[in-house]
Amino acid sequence: MQTTGRPKQQAGYQAARNEEPSALKRRAKTAAVACDHVLHGVGRSVFILAPFLMLALLIAGLGYVRLRHGPVSLHFLVEPIESGINAELGGNAVRIDDVVVSLSGTGGLEFRLQNVRMHEKDGDVVASAPFAAVELSTSALWSMRIVPARIELIEPRLFLYYSEGGGLAMSFSKPIATDVKLHDQLPPQSAVPAPVPAARPASPVASSPEAAVPAKRIDLARVVTDMSARARQRLDATSYLREFGLRNATVLVDYTGRTTEWRVPSLNIGLMHARARSVISGRATVSAAGGKPWQLTFEMDESARDRTIALKTSVNDLVPRSISGTIPQLSLLQALDLPVDGTANVELTSDGDVRSATLNLGIGHGSLRLPALPEAPLEVDGGSLNIAYDGVAEKITLAPSTLSWRGSRITMAGGAAQEKGDDEHPAWAYDLRATQGSFGAEEFKVPAVALDEWHASGRVLPHRGAIELAEFKLRAGGAEIALSGSLVTGAQPASTRLEGTLSPMPLNTLKALWPKAIAPGAREWVGERVSRASILGGKFRFLSGEHLAAGQGVGTQEHQLSFLMDAADIEMQVIDDLPPVAAPRATTRIENDGLEVTIAEAAIILAPDRQVPLKEGRFTAVDIMSEVPVGEIVFTSQPTLTSVIELLERSPLTILDETGLPREGIEGKVDAKFKIGLPLLAELPASSVKVEAKAKITDGRVKQFLGAYQVQGATFDLDISEKAAGANGQMLINGVLAKLSWQRIFDAPLDKQPPLRLTATLDNTDRSQLGLDVNHIVQGNVPIEVTVGRGANDEQTVRLHADLTNADLSLIGVAWRKPPGRTATLQCDIAKGKTFKTELQNFKVAGDDIAIEGWVAIDNENRLREFYFPDFSLNVITRMEVQGTLDKNDIWKVKARGPTFDGRDFFRSLFSLGQLAENAPKPKNPRDGIDLDAEIGTVIGHSEVSARGVKMKLAKRGDKLTALDVRGTLDGANKPIAVVLRQDAGQPRKLFADSTDAGQAFKFIDFYPNIQGGRVRLEVNLEGKGAAEKTGILWVEDFRILGDPVVSEVFGGADDGRPAIDGAVSRPSRGKQVTREVFDFTLMKVPFSVGYGQFVMEDSSLRGPMLGASIRGKVDFKMRRVNLGGTYVPLQGLNSALCEIPLFGPLITGPKCEGVSGMTFAIQGAMDRPEVIVNPLSMLAPGIFRDIFQMTPFDPKVQRRDDGPADAGGTSVRSSSTAVEPTQAPGTVVGSDTIDGWSSETNSPKRRKQ
Incomplete structure (x- = not known):
């Protein structure tokens, strides 16, 4: 009974499942048994072979280590390899000294044969090499034969021979009959091949008597034909040879007795043979001795039916100039210093004769170097060349080919045919014409000139490397150039003869047609700097080499060049930043490497109505064929100074800034002779211009110089040399004579330049004429020096130095004076002021007793506006x-x-x-x-x-x-x-x-x-009052006077009762000494007047208990005279006591109450030695009559002087008096x-x- 949801199984199903595992087990068991048998078999095999494998690996490892230290000799293979090769050579025999195995550059194994030689049947050596790398043929090994499939000769030395009758032959060693001098030309070789011995040597390195046997030449064409035929018929070992090569080979080419050396770093040739044809192709890197390597590829197809050989080649990076010296026929190639890429197809007979050929070349950027002018190449941008050769008709055809250079282009075609009659030295007649083209000079910015006609014809003599130019005619842009001559490069010395004429042409046409190879420096200068000209025509002749008479070689170029050309209406820019120079006519002559341009009259154009005339101009240059020829310009000029100043203002020179000369208001005459040296460069640096000149400036006038000054009558001598320029002369500045000197050193920086110096000696009148209102301070002659220079920051520096030694200086305000003869100097820097126009900076006055330092500011009217003296010392x-x-x-x-x-x-x-x-x-x-x-x-x-x-x-x-x-x-x-x-x-x-x-x-x-x-x-x-400028009163109260010589003389004379009319202040003859006394006074009153240098005392009084006096008179300081007088009253206190009595007192004491008794006195004479006069008789007179004895005027006054200076008001009497x-x-x-x-x-x- 089924209790689950599963389907019910049928009865036979379980039985089938039970039988299936048993079958699988049987098959697994069978497989396991088979595997076991296999593993047991493998194990037994491994056990047996393992020792052999280990031994093989050990041998391989030891062999590799050994090969790392050098090649290993396999001498036992020498005889089998020789036998195998000799069996295939068909009568030739090979001798090998040794077989070695070594590591190649890639790490693999490489077989090498040492000292390989090949003999013909008669025993002559036809080929040899110190080493050869060999790869054995695998197919031959299957047939039990040892023959090479690839042979590469290492460092062989090959000799190629070519003659007009024998064609091209080859050998691997130099025959003894050749020129032994060749051994001196060749470098030593790393391995020298040994000659082939008569019998096998005892060892690989043994020498052989066969060394004396000369090598035999190989006819290449015959060898190639025979070997190809045998290979196609499989008659010998060449049927197995698939590749042949050379490594680091040296090839010596002998052409009619002249030998040249070539280097072949690598050559690989592949061989392919069929029943009726053989194809040989290869690739090589070749270079002539000292030349640049170039690449060559070729393919040669040999046809047995037509008995012809078709050769196709291509060339890359070939510079024809590098191979021009190999054979005379190639000597013309030395003019082609440019890279060439191209292809060539050549058809040859089996005997080596050329039936036909075509050559197509592409020309790269380079230059054409004329043999006569190798130092002046013609730059080429590129082009193409297409040539065909017909060997039967012996004719060369130039298909339309193009050449371009520097904005110019020409397409030409033509042909050449061999002349009959001289088979030994054939000559070729050529005829070339241009189909189209144009000439340009882009660097000069002129339009291209179209080519109207170009035709060239003549002969080529290959054996001499000569070209004869019978006719050359070029018409373009209204110009016509005709040439004839010859060029020889294959004979020594190289020779050139060219003669031609130039028709009238425009300037742009000349610039476009002028080849850069001819006088490149002069061409560039004319192209860049001549802006207008009309070429009237010319002629030229060029000779070199054998065309020169003995001793006519000029310079290192050994050539003779003559050129004559006339031009009119010329305008050129000689120096940058200067106006152009115009000339009505110029004649250009070139003799050899010298250029001379004669210009009778010219002018520097400042403006349409202003110019600087130039006369007797002559421009010369030397070495004009160089890149940078140096020219020299000589001329005279008599311009106005105004035009010269305008010219200097436009020039890069800084003379005007350095000297401070104004730009306007300058007049004068100039008479100058100039010589200017300059390189002929389009971009002309100012430093490269060398100027030499001598000039004289006369009648120079400047309206405003250094402010508001006027210059007249200036005369200067100017001298300019290559290293410096200088000027010396004199002029009148506001009528004051001044001398000027200036120098400029061209290579020195501005702050190291000598300053401009202006010197003069100024007296009072000169200073007034210059507007220097300082005569109230300075009197006398003052030498001054003004220097104008440049500072480190390119600012103008003006310095003033004055020698005040011989001047009389005075500062009235402080009563200071420096007499003449006492040392003193003034110096300052005259600079542009911040507030006012001018500042006198670093102002210094120094002398024996004066030191003033500071700065001063001056306005536009040269008035002092401000000063500051932090150190003001008038004495110590x-x-x-x-x-x-x-x-x-x-x-x-x-x-x-x-x-x-x-x-x-x-x-x-x-x-x-x-x-x-x-x-x-x-x-x-x-x-x-x-x-x-x-x-x-x-x-x-x-x-x-x-x-x-x-x-x-x-x-x-x-x-x-x-x-x-x-x-x-x-x-x-x-x-x-x-x-x-x-x-x-x-x-x-x-x-x-x-x-x-x-x-x-x-x-x-x-x-x-x-x-x-x-x-x-x-x-x-x-x-003041009246004539007196000042009046006043002096009071002194309660004072005393210590003994004064004059007072003591007055009072002492009165006490002695003697007359003093004869005496001076002191009388040593009397033997009396003046004693120092003390006089007490209660009051001194001195009314006075001052004016005209006079001091007047008006009724002055001096009162004291013991003495008294009254005084009046005048002291004249201008006349240095004194005239004083008065009354001396002894015991004035007692004498004047009666003055208080009415009526009676003034009568006996005097109207001024001086005293009852008194004595008059006078002080007269020179101020330096006054004379004191005392009148003792006056003591007897009563006071009212005492004035009768006075010796001075009663009313002294200031007297006017007509010669006295006027006062500030301009009159003697002040209006405000x-x-x-x-x-x-x-x-x-x-x-x-x-x-x-x-x-x-x-x-x-x-x-x-x-």
């Missing part, structure tokens, strides 16, 4: 920093700061009454005023007295002092001193000075050094906090009542 003591600026109102704003100032000269000038200022010239263009602000730590005065902390503010408008405020402190008692200027409304300007120590103040300014103590007050009316009387007592100059006790309203001490 003064140290200041001074800075000034001229404002828009023409007022100087000056600041002075410094630690010390030596004021002694300044104070001394105060008592010269303006003599220093009056003697100095006035500036022509004075400024409107000055505002000075000075702060000085110490002002050095006289008698070792100084002022500390001096501050001064000063203002002047014109020549008038408008403001002054000076403050300081005197040494010693630390007493202040002050000077101020006041001007009240409607009142004159008044100067007030005040100090509480009169003695120190007077010593400080060197006024009177014998006063001690006291108080001094000074009031000065700066407006007033009659204002001075106050009776001066007021206080400074505030009460500085000096107390008096003011401008303070009155003088009251007098006693009468």
Whole structure:
């Protein structure tokens, strides 16, 4: 009963399943048994063969290692191989010294035969090689024969012989009968083949007496024909030979006794033989000795039925020039220095005669080198050449062939036929014509010129390598060129003869037709630089070699060239960046390698209406056949200086910039001779131009030179050489004579160039003419030198140097003067200013006692506008920093700061009454005023007295002092001193000075050094009165005078009661010594007037308890005279006591209350030695009559002088002069906090009542 869902199985199904495993088991068991039997058999075989395999592998390994160290000799194979080969040679015999096996370059095995030689039946050696690589024929081995299927001769030495009658023959060793000198020409060989011995040698290296037997020549054509016939008939071993080759072979070709050497790095020849024809093909790499290798492929089909040999060849990378020296017939190929690719088909007879040939060549980029001009090749871009030869008719046909070069192209055709009559040296007559073409010169940017006609005919002599040119005619672009001559290259020396004529032609036609091979440098120069010309015609002749007479060779080229051509209406660009040169006519001559162009008149065209004339022009060049010939131009010129300046402005020269010459406003005459050397290059660098010239410039004029100066009467000599240029001469600058020198070294950098030098010696008039308003500072002759050069950064540098040694220098404002003879110099750099037009940088004045450094700014009108002197020293003591600026109102704003100032000269000038200022010239263009602000730590005065902390503010408008405020402190008692200027409304300007120590103040300014103590007050009316420029009053109170020689003489003479009319200040003859006395005074009042160099004292008084005096008179500083007088009153305190009594007092003491008794005196004479006169009789006169005895005028005044310099206002009497009387007592100059006790309203001490 079935309880599952499975289908119910039938009864026979289970039985079948039980039988199936038993069958499989039986088959598996059978296979296992068979495998077991096989494995047992293999195991037994392996067990048996394993030792043999291991032994074979060991032998192979040992053999490989042995071969790595060198070839292995298999000498036992020599005899079987010889027998096998000799059996197939049909009468010839082979001798082999040894058979070796070695590793090839690819790592495989290679069989080599050593010293292989082949003998003919008579025993002559017909072939030999030191080594030969052999591959045995497998098919021959199956027939139990040992013959080669491939033979490659290694480093053989082959000799080819060719003669007109015998054809081409070959041998493998040089016959003894040939020229023994050949051994000197050949390099040593690595292996020299041994001659064939008469019997087998005992060893492979044994020598043989057969060495003396000469090798025999092999007729190649016959050998090829015979071997091919035997191979087709299967008569010998050649029927098994499939490949023949050469490796590193040396081939010596003997052509009618002349031997040349060839190298064949590789040659492989394949052989195929059929019953009626044989095909031999191959590939070779060949090079003539020293030449570039080229590839040759060929296929030779030999037909037994037609007894002909068809040869097809192709050549790649062949340069014909490299094989031109092998045989004379190829000598013409030396002109073809260009690569050639081509194919050739040649049909030969079995005897080696050529029946027909065709040659198709493709020409690559290269050059044509004429044998007579090998140094000047003609560049060729490419072309094609198609030639056919008919051996029966002995005729060569040139199919249309094309040649192109540098934008030119020509297609030509023609033919050549052998002339009858001379079979030994045949000649060929040729005739060539051009079918189309054009000539161009793309580098010169000229249009192509179409070819109208080209025809050439003549003869070719191959045995001499000669071409005879009977007729040559070329017409193109309106030009016609005719030539005739000859060319020989196969005989020594190479010879050329060419003669021809040129018809008139345009310039562009000449540029297009001019071959680059002829004078390439001159051609390039003409092509690039001649822009207009009309060629009038010419003729030429070229000779070389045997056509030259003895001794006519010129230079290393050994040729003679003559050329003559005339041209008109020429325009050329000689130097870049310069205007062109035009000439109406020129004649060009070439003799050998020299060129000469004669131009009678020419001109440099500046503009249609302006030009620089040139005369006697001659252009020459040497070695014009070289790449870069050197030319020389010689000419004279008489142009105007204006045109020369314009020419220089357009040139690359920087002369105008270096010298600072203006571009306009220059006139003059020039007479110059020039010689210019330059290479004939289209791209001409300026550095390659060499100029030599001598010129003279006369009557030169410049309207504006270095600013607003005018130059006249300039005369210069200019000298230019290859290395430098220089100019020297003189000129008048604003009427002042100046000398100029300039030099330029061409190879030196700008910062190393000598500067332009301008020298002159300026006096007062010269400086005025030049507009230098400095005569109020400088007097006398001053040599100056102005140099103009270039700095490291190509900026212009102008330096001024002046020698002030012989000049008189003065600075009136500070009372400084340098007398002539004392050393001093000025130097500065004149540069372009930042704010104003010019700056004097690095301004330095140096001398024995002066050192000023800083800079100065000058405006367009040459006016000083600004200065700054950080170091301002007028002597060894003064140290200041001074800075000034001229404002828009023409007022100087000056600041002075410094630690010390030596004021002694300044104070001394105060008592010269303006003599220093009056003697100095006035500036022509004075400024409107000055505002000075000075702060000085110490002002050095006289008698070792100084002022500390001096501050001064000063203002002047014109020549008038408008403001002054000076403050300081005197040494010693630390007493202040002050000077101020006041001007009240409607009142004159008044100067007030005040100090509480009169003695120190007077010593400080060197006024009177014998006063001690006291108080001094000074009031000065700066407006003056009448002829007096200034009036004033000096008060001194409570002071004493130490013994003064003059005072002691006056008072001493009065005490002695003697007359002093005869005496001087001192009388040594009397034997009396002047003792130093002290006189005390209570008041000194000195009214004074100043003007015209005169100092006038008006009724001055001196009062004291013991002494008193009154004085009046004049001191004339210009005349150096003194005339003072007064009254001396002893015991003035007592003498003047009666002055208070009404009516009676003035009568007995005098109207000025001097005293009851007094003695008049006078001080007269020269200022250097005044004479003191005392009148003792005046003591007897009462006071009212004492003035009768006075010896000076009662009312001294300032006297006018007609020769005196005018004042600032231009008149003697100032328009602003007033009659204002001075106050009776001066007021206080400074505030009460500085000096107390008096003011401008303070009155003088009251007098006693009468």
